[in-house]
Amino acid sequence: MRGVFFLLLTIVALMVACSKPHVISGTLDLSDGSEWQPKVYLIQPGKWSEVGQSFVGRVLDSAEVGKDGYFGFQGLPDIENPALLELAVQKKGEGYANLLQNEDPRTDNYFPLVWESGDQIKIKAGIDRFQASLSMESPSNANEEILRLRDLRIRAFERYMENSSRVSDSDEALLDREKMLFNYQTELMEFANGTEEMLPALLAIRWVSPEGDYERVAEFFYGQAQEWGTLYPEHSWVREIGLKAEKDKLPILQGDLMPQLEFPMKNGETLLLDEVLKGKKLLLLDVWASWCAPCRIENRNVLLPLWEKYQSNHFQILAYGLESSEKAWVNAMERDGADRWLHASHLLGDQNPLMDALRLKTIPANFLLDGEGRVLAKNLHGEELIQFVDAYMAGLVKE
The missing domain is CATH 2.60.40 (Immunoglobulin-like)
Structure with missing residues (x-):
């Protein structure tokens, strides 16, 4: 009888388990x-x-x-x-x-x-x-937001990333592809900035860069870490983001003061950033290389016209080269007409003190600084850079 009793208990238990929703x-x-x-x-x-x-x-x-x-x-x-x-x-x-x-x-x-x-x-x-x-x-509120994020992501992919594969492989098109990526990321960043649901926001941050590279969107990444860190300081994922988004792990942020950098100049002198800024209304700190095709195109098509237009009006360009060959460096700036503005390099290639100080890994990169050394804008290229400089020099951009 005891065996039958236990068998019945087992059957009942299985029936209950199978009936669970x-x-x-x-x-x-x-x-x-x-x-x-x-x-x-x-x-x-x-x-x-x-x-x-x-x-x-x-x-x-x-x-x-x-x-x-x-x-x-x-x-x-x-x-x-x-x-x-x-x-x-x-x-x-x-x-x-x-x-x-x-x-x-x-x-x-x-x-x-x-x-x-x-x-x-x-x-x-x-x-x-x-x-x-x-x-x-x-769906719950959180899952409804994930569904909305999914739809938004597909539309942004079709609008920008799908078209990026059709852009030519020419040197001129490299920055165009980067701009398409940024436009795609912007749609996801706007979602993260606008949602009140934490987990969908953290998912959006991951989808902004599945590779975990937030160098070009550092301000967004830092802002998200600050926002969710204030609301949910004990959540393990929020703490993880907070550690990755500490300022000393990100490139210099827009709105921050540039640290007091030393520049080994082409003429052999060493200048401090304050000395370069003295008496200037706007400084473009440009990080480039002679072997960087988009950088060379920007020299000729953007920086040279800006220099000719504003160099007499307290505008300065300081170009830092990721160079190991002085000959290649000098030849590039002369061919591009870029030898008219200031140039510096440690001649240590891409492993150099300036990239470490700015916490950069990618070029072309640039920082637009006011006379106090505060970062007004970053990584503007082409027409965007021209428009910003024009507006700032005309007094239309507030510091």
């Missing part, structure tokens, strides 16, 4: 899914820097997709709530459940969602366009 479930359209495994994986990024990254998130569970497209996850382990999780599908033959594609949001194979204890999340998606096609039944 699925906390995350959905239906996938498998009509174009011949290349895909009929399985959905549930992944938890352990850190903010792991969001959207392959091979690092912890696979919590997997669910088989039935012939009718249905899948469901029942029990989730105890995790900090609310939590950002990732649903992912994988192609046949793929050996890793946590491979996440971040090449094209229209075809990427994963979707981030916010789950909180007690939630029941139901989704629909096409398995071959998982991120782009996913919809959610009665």
